[in-house]
Amino acid sequence: MASSDRMMVVTGGTSGLGYECARNLARDPRTKVVITGRDGTRTRELAATIGAHGMALDLSSRQSVGAFVAELVAADLPPLSGLVCNAGVQFTRRTLTADGVEATFATNHLGHLGLILDLLDHFTAPARIVLVSSGTHDPDQFTGMPHPLHATAHELAYPPPPTESAQRDARRRYTTSKLANLQTAYHLARELAPRDITVNAFDPGLMPGTGLARDASTFQQLAWKTIARALVVFPGVRTPRGSGADLAWLVAAPDREGTTGQYLVRRTPVRSSVASYDEPVQQALYRDSVELLAELDARR
Numbered sequence: 001m002a003s004s005d006r007m008m009v010v011t012g013g014t015s016g017l018g019y020e021c022a023r024n025l026a027r028d029p030r031t032k033v034v035i036t037g038r039d040g041t042r043t044r045e046l047a048a049t050i051g052a053h054g055m056a057l058d059l060s061s062r063q064s065v066g067a068f069v070a071e072l073v074a075a076d077l078p079p080l081s082g083l084v085c086n087a088g089v090q091f092t093r094r095t096l097t098a099d100g101v102e103a104t105f106a107t108n109h110l111g112h113l114g115l116i117l118d119l120l121d122h123f124t125a126p127a128r129i130v131l132v133s134s135g136t137h138d139p140d141q142f143t144g145m146p147h148p149l150h151a152t153a154h155e156l157a158y159p160p161p162p163t164e165s166a167q168r169d170a171r172r173r174y175t176t177s178k179l180a181n182l183q184t185a186y187h188l189a190r191e192l193a194p195r196d197i198t199v200n201a202f203d204p205g206l207m208p209g210t211g212l213a214r215d216a217s218t219f220q221q222l223a224w225k226t227i228a229r230a231l232v233v234f235p236g237v238r239t240p241r242g243s244g245a246d247l248a249w250l251v252a253a254p255d256r257e258g259t260t261g262q263y264l265v266r267r268t269p270v271r272s273s274v275a276s277y278d279e280p281v282q283q284a285l286y287r288d289s290v291e292l293l294a295e296l297d298a299r300r
């Protein structure tokens with residue numbers, strides 16, 4: 001058995017926000033941190049730089065999620081007490097996974113929901129789950145991003161051909177997935193309360209320079225990495241380092257014990273979009289997503 005007494009998993013811990021969150025968590029010797037990334041070798045190397053454990057996980061693949069959970073459960077690691085659902089993608093055109101599902105929805109929403117459900121019996125209470133969302137889910141905030149869609153999980157997984165530009169459609173899929181992260185957090189907060197597992201959502205703010213723009217054009221990537229960094233003086237614009245510390249605090253700080261069903265910006269609870277609070281819609285998304293996961297598993 002390792003000397004730490006608890007384990008926390010950070011998905012997408014190889015870059016940007018996830019790496020900074022994991023780096024903060026790993027400073028506490030009581031916590032064994034597991035970071036995930038799609039390339040196992042690269043993830044293990046990056047994990048070693050912060051004293052964490054690295055494992056391969058591709059959230060867009062049910063097969064990969066299953067293999068990750070099996071590896072985690074079999075490993076000689078302390079009890080699981082925290083899961084940060086951080087990994088995220090934003091495409092510039094319609095992209096499908098190997099399972100044939102729209103890739104933004106599959107990775108940002110469905111992959112994380114499947115991971116949470118597969119890990120559920122392996123948490124040691126009291127435990128915490130945090131889902132990383134984004135202010136772009138909220139049509140009442142000016143973010144320059146298209147408003148999220150309101151559709152069933154099946155419609156989002158298997159959408160009809162785009163009726164707007166490929167880039168706008170892909171961005172709308174992103175804001176829709178970030179709304180789904182919030183709806184899932186609120187729903188699971190209620191469902192998991194009897195198990196003493198808290199569930200919250202977090203908005204890291206705009207963090208120019210992370211890998212999120214990796215699918216964008218060379219010019220857009222250059223702007224994201226250089227010009228946009230100058231925006232850091234504006235409110236709502238953050239660094240991965242600053243937001244990573246806030247995210248680590250939310251999943252690990254003793255005074256957050258019992259906090260559940262909240263959406264936080266920095267370290268402050270805020271209101272999310274009006275639509276995100278609709279409980280029947282949250283439930284419908286959850287039920288339909290669970291059905292989708294079962295269908296995907298049956299095809300494996």
Ligand SMILES: NC(=O)c1ccc[n+]([C@@H]2O[C@H](COP(=O)([O-])OP(=O)(O)OC[C@H]3O[C@@H](n4cnc5c(N)ncnc54)[C@H](OP(=O)(O)O)[C@@H]3O)[C@@H](O)[C@H]2O)c1
Nearest residue numbers: 012014015016017037038058059087088134207210211212
């Ligand atoms: N940057 C922003 O302005 C901003 C604003 C609001 C919210 N967010 C949210 O913050 C979170 C982190 O984003 P970031 O900006 O830090 O982006 P990032 O630097 O691109 O990090 C994304 C992480 O996700 C992992 N990842 C990508 N595809 C994956 C897949 N299919 N399966 C598993 N892991 C995958 C990547 O790891 P590998 O490539 O090693 O697999 C990487 O570690 C995301 O949820 C994003 O939506 C970001």
